[in-house]
Amino acid sequence: MNIERGTMSDERFKRYEPVLRFIKRVADAEGVVVNLVRLHDHKAGSCGVDAEADMEEYSIDLCGAWDRATALHEIAHLVVIDNATRHHTRAWAVKVMELNEKYLPAARAERANRRIALDHNKARHLYRQRTGKRIPRNVANIAW
Numbered sequence: 097m098n099i100e101r102g103t104m105s106d107e108r109f110k111r112y113e114p115v116l117r118f119i120k121r122v123a124d125a126e127g128v129v130v131n132l133v134r135l136h137d138h139k140a141g142s143c144g145v146d147a148e149a150d151m152e153e154y155s156i157d158l159c160g161a162w163d164r165a166t167a168l169h170e171i172a173h174l175v176v177i178d179n180a181t182r183h184h185t186r187a188w189a190v191k192v193m194e195l196n197e198k199y200l201p202a203a204r205a206e207r208a209n210r211r212i213a214l215d216h217n218k219a220r221h222l223y224r225q226r227t228g229k230r231i232p233r234n235v236a237n238i239a240w
């Protein structure tokens with residue numbers, strides 16, 4: 097797994113080290129290729145994303161995001177290579193919820209899965225299957 101950090105200072109790079117170790121550990125355990133993690137060295141979020149996976153180069157970009165739930169979101173994209181125009185498919189939602197439950201402490205996994213169900217209406221029933229809890233339909237959320 098190559099790391100590209102541009103002109104990022106050592107001090108700033110240190111913040112990413114734990115999530116980089118985490119990505120490597122999960123990728124190895126899941127048998128998924130992560131060729132490259134690109135850390136943006138500009139102001140966090142200034143390019144419009146906090147994180148992104150590229151399913152052609154098997155890379156992950158991180159722009160100020162060093163939390164594990166975000167890393168698992170992106171890793172799930174590389175496990176489930178879905179349709180280029182519809183990244184957040186049902187298969188992706190199933191995989192990311194599985195990864196959250198496997199690699200995050202229980203309470204954090206549930207919070208992360210709840211977030212996914214809130215952001216993607218079609219994932220609400222998956223959350224309900226796993227927890228027995230209902231998620232209200234969110235009309236303002238991201239369409240699949």
Ligand SMILES: [Zn+2]
Binds near residue numbers: 140143
């Ligand atoms: Zn950026």
Ligand SMILES: [Zn+2]
Binds near residue numbers: 169173183184
């Ligand atoms: Zn995504």
